[in-house]
Amino acid sequence: QAQSARLYTEEDPVVILSSDSLKQTVLNSSSAWLLQFYSSWCGHCIQYSPTWKALAGDVKDWAQAIQIGVLDCAHEKNFDICKEFGIHFYPTFRYFKAHDTTNDYGKTYRGADRELQTVRQLMVNFVQNHTKHDWPVGCPPLDPARSEEILSLMGKKTEFYTAVIVEDEDSYIGREVILDLMPYEGLAVKRALSSDKLLMEKLGISSVPSAYLFYPNSTHTVMNVQKRLRFFFSSFLKLLPGVHRKQSASSLQRPQPGNNGQGTQVEWKEFEKSKVYMADLESGLHYLLRVELATHKTLEGEELKTFKDFVTVVAKLFPGHQSVVKLLETLLEWLVSLPLEKIPYDAILDLVNNKMRISGLYLSEQVQWVGCQGSSVALRGYPCSLWTLFHVLTVQAANRPDALANTGFEDDPLAVLQTMRRYIGTFFGCRECGKHFEEMAQESLNQVKTVDDAVLWLWRKHNQVNARLSGSMSEDPMFPKTQWPTPDLCPTCHEEQEGLHVWNEQMVLTFLRQHYGASNISPKYSS
Numbered sequence: 001q002a003q004s005a006r007l008y009t010e011e012d013p014v015v016i017l018s019s020d021s022l023k024q025t026v027l028n029s030s031s032a033w034l035l036q037f038y039s040s041w042c043g044h045c046i047q048y049s050p051t052w053k054a055l056a057g058d059v060k061d062w063a064q065a066i067q068i069g070v071l072d073c074a075h076e077k078n079f080d081i082c083k084e085f086g087i088h089f090y091p092t093f094r095y096f097k098a099h100d101t102t103n104d105y106g107k108t109y110r111g112a113d114r115e116l117q118t119v120r121q122l123m124v125n126f127v128q129n130h131t132k133h134d135w136p137v138g139c140p141p142l143d144p145a146r147s148e149e150i151l152s153l154m155g156k157k158t159e160f161y162t163a164v165i166v167e168d169e170d171s172y173i174g175r176e177v178i179l180d181l182m183p184y185e186g187l188a189v190k191r192a193l194s195s196d197k198l199l200m201e202k203l204g205i206s207s208v209p210s211a212y213l214f215y216p217n218s219t220h221t222v223m224n225v226q227k228r229l230r231f232f233f234s235s236f237l238k239l240l241p242g243v244h245r246k247q248s249a250s251s252l253q254r255p256q257p258g259n260n261g262q263g264t265q266v267e268w269k270e271f272e273k274s275k276v277y278m279a280d281l282e283s284g285l286h287y288l289l290r291v292e293l294a295t296h297k298t299l300e301g302e303e304l305k306t307f308k309d310f311v312t313v314v315a316k317l318f319p320g321h322q323s324v325v326k327l328l329e330t331l332l333e334w335l336v337s338l339p340l341e342k343i344p345y346d347a348i349l350d351l352v353n354n355k356m357r358i359s360g361l362y363l364s365e366q367v368q369w370v371g372c373q374g375s376s377v378a379l380r381g382y383p384c385s386l387w388t389l390f391h392v393l394t395v396q397a398a399n400r401p402d403a404l405a406n407t408g409f410e411d412d413p414l415a416v417l418q419t420m421r422r423y424i425g426t427f428f429g430c431r432e433c434g435k436h437f438e439e440m441a442q443e444s445l446n447q448v449k450t451v452d453d454a455v456l457w458l459w460r461k462h463n464q465v466n467a468r469l470s471g472s473m474s475e476d477p478m479f480p481k482t483q484w485p486t487p488d489l490c491p492t493c494h495e496e497q498e499g500l501h502v503w504n505e506q507m508v509l510t511f512l513r514q515h516y517g518a519s520n521i522s523p524k525y526s527s
């Protein structure tokens with residue numbers, strides 16, 4: 001068990017199968033399956049596992065059509081099932097059609113090329129090999145649409161968008177984008193071929209691949225993406241207003257509004273996603289100081305040290321209103337001046353709420369989520385503001401190298417991240433989140449050597465969390481969890497290498513330093 005748990009874990013986007021679950025999962029399933037039968041002692045399987053995980057992550061949204069699984073034949077429990085399935089070599093790749101009840105053992109893929117892009121295209125071909133009788137439930141057609149069908153959309157009002165990817169016959173982009181958008185509602189994606197000259201002419205398309213978009217209000221135009229790559233097309237479509245992830249059965253059972261202390265919120269506030277809002281940062285600080293920490297009667301020992309360090313980092317780096325920064329500085333002076341080993345939290349609250357207000361130092365008590373507002377009060381809000389706060393702080397530490405002078409944190413590239421780690425582990429109300437964050441910190445925080453590394457580390461880890469939570473209950477359907485920044489925010493951050501999306505980290509760093517920099521923080525809606 002320990003062996004197989006090490007090669008693939010529940011954290012990976014693959015479905016881990018065993019003798020108990022194999023047949024009932026892949027036979028007569030509503031989707032097709034591609035399985036890797038591996039052996040945890042096989043060196044090649046070990047080396048190949050990162051590719052398999054990357055592939056599974058890349059096609060996570062295709063699950064209604066085809067899913068990726070693994071089964072460890074070196075596990076004692078699986079000896080018999082691997083024998084029954086005739087697995088002689090590792091890894092063996094088998095695919096299983098949707099709705100197949102014949103109890104067969106799948107078809108083996110014997111190709112020597114196991115590169116991610118090749119296997120992904122194999123998956124597309126395999127899905128397309130179904131007939132209309134066994135077509136995977138929920139999977140849209142993958143064959144090219146006829147020109148009449150597309151041209152009939154011109155000038156027609158509809159309830160949803162239609163995107164048409166126009167491409168050469170051997171291109172996979174169209175089918176990949178169709179599959180990428182499968183879990184989303186509010187749009188239909190089709191593909192058409194560049195050999196359809198009439199269509200090309202009518203749509204005014206001269207080079208492929210291109211995408212054409214029909215809006216619900218009957219207007220239509222060529223889709224303007226910065227790079228004509230699968231990721232850019234898919235990302236553009238997922239972000240159209242009115243397009244969102246379909247609610248799964250589990251996400252319908254969301255926690256009741258109002259049960260996580262996010263206050264009440266009714267009015268929608270217009271905001272730009274290219275900006276950071278001071279109102280979110282201040283609301284987050286308010287919630288943290290007056291609600292989250294206030295559940296602790298007294299602070300002592302490690303807790304008190306964590307709180308002091310947190311106040312130090314925020315007081316020195318928070319690019320906020322004068323009155324808020326002064327309040328934090330006064331709080332810090334007070335904490336440092338007290339020789340006490342134990343502080344009742346009421347005393348801190350009294351200072352923040354009453355004493356400082358007399359001198360005009362004031363942190364709003366109103367919760368105003370703007371960039372962090374959710375489509376319901378139970379979604380987004382505080383955890384969103386906490387991420388935002390820490391991204392701002394890592395960027396401030398990088399942009400203002402002297403800000404932490406004489407605090408004990410000078411020249412420490414890890415000052416913000418270690419403080420965040422301890423705050424999250426000690427006080428953050430979401431215990432599971434704290435546990436996950438601690439695991440990530442233990443794994444790689446020691447690789448951070450500079451303040452720029454710290455900015456990028458937090459960005460990378462936040463994206464790791466986004467990937468894990470995508471499609472989960474804590475996802476707001478209006479704000480799907482994506483790998484961020486999306487191409488519309490930072491086109492130069494994205495590149496493609498051998499068919500797989502890759503980040504240009506230098507560009508990401510430049511973008512983060514601008515996005516979370518003081519001059520990009522909007523005062524709109526803040527007190």
Ligand code: FAD
Nearest residue numbers: 380383384386387432433436437459462463465474479484
């Ligand atoms: P958030 O993920 O909160 O992001 C807020 C904003 O930050 C986004 O709107 C975007 O503008 C920006 N952003 C997004 N990604 C990045 C990035 N990679 N780099 C920089 N900026 C980015 N919830 C769980 O269910 N399980 C967990 O284990 C979990 N762990 C968490 C750990 C921490 C430390 C924190 C602070 C929160 C955690 N949460 C967890 C909560 C979860 O991550 C979200 O904060 C919450 O679901 C609200 O999501 P959101 O849509 O507002 O976006």
